Amino acid sequence: MKIQIINGPNLNLLGTREPGIYGEMNFEAYLEELRNEFPGVEIGYFQSNIEGEIIDKLHQTGFSADGIILNAAAYTHTSVAIGDAVKAIKTPVVEVHISNIFSREDFRHVSFIAPYCRGSIAGFGLSSYRLALMSFIGI
Numbered sequence: 366m367k368i369q370i371i372n373g374p375n376l377n378l379l380g381t382r383e384p385g386i387y388g389e390m391n392f393e394a395y396l397e398e399l400r401n402e403f404p405g406v407e408i409g410y411f412q413s414n415i416e417g418e419i420i421d422k423l424h425q426t427g428f429s430a431d432g433i434i435l436n437a438a439a440y441t442h443t444s445v446a447i448g449d450a451v452k453a454i455k456t457p458v459v460e461v462h463i464s465n466i467f468s469r470e471d472f473r474h475v476s477f478i479a480p481y482c483r484g485s486i487a488g489f490g491l492s493s494y495r496l497a498l499m500s501f502i503g504i
């Protein structure tokens with residue numbers, strides 16, 4: 366099984382960025398844990414701060430991967446184009462957020478991506494990614 370994780374802007378700073386909200390672990394360390402925990406799953410990882418690159422990655426992987434785990438970060442709340450890309454591809458997408466976007470500012474309550482996703486997971490810290498992965502595996 367092939368699962369692609371796509372992280373959006375500022376998530377390259379996980380571990381140092383607002384640790385009270387996003388935690389103290391960087392994503393590479395978490396990814397290593399995830400790969401060890403699910404050795405039977407091929408987990409691809411891509412991070413970009415650029416909207417078009419996220420769209421390109423959705424196009425590249427969205428017809429071959431078994432699942433995509435997408436944290437579009439701030440673009441979640443602004444990007445019609447990323448929402449359209451999720452709608453355009455064949456691979457099912459699960460939207461994830463580390464923080465509980467619904468307990469934060471009003472502008473974070475809107476997602477341009479959620480309507481085209483299989484489901485959304487928010488508020489469980491980095492474990493949001495694990496939960497998304499489990500949803501694809503069926504456990």
Ligand code: DQA
Pocket residue numbers: 374375376436437438439440441461462463464465466473
């Ligand atoms: C985030 C929530 C977004 O509102 C924010 O812009 C992010 C991260 C999260 O994972 O909690 O950058 O997607």
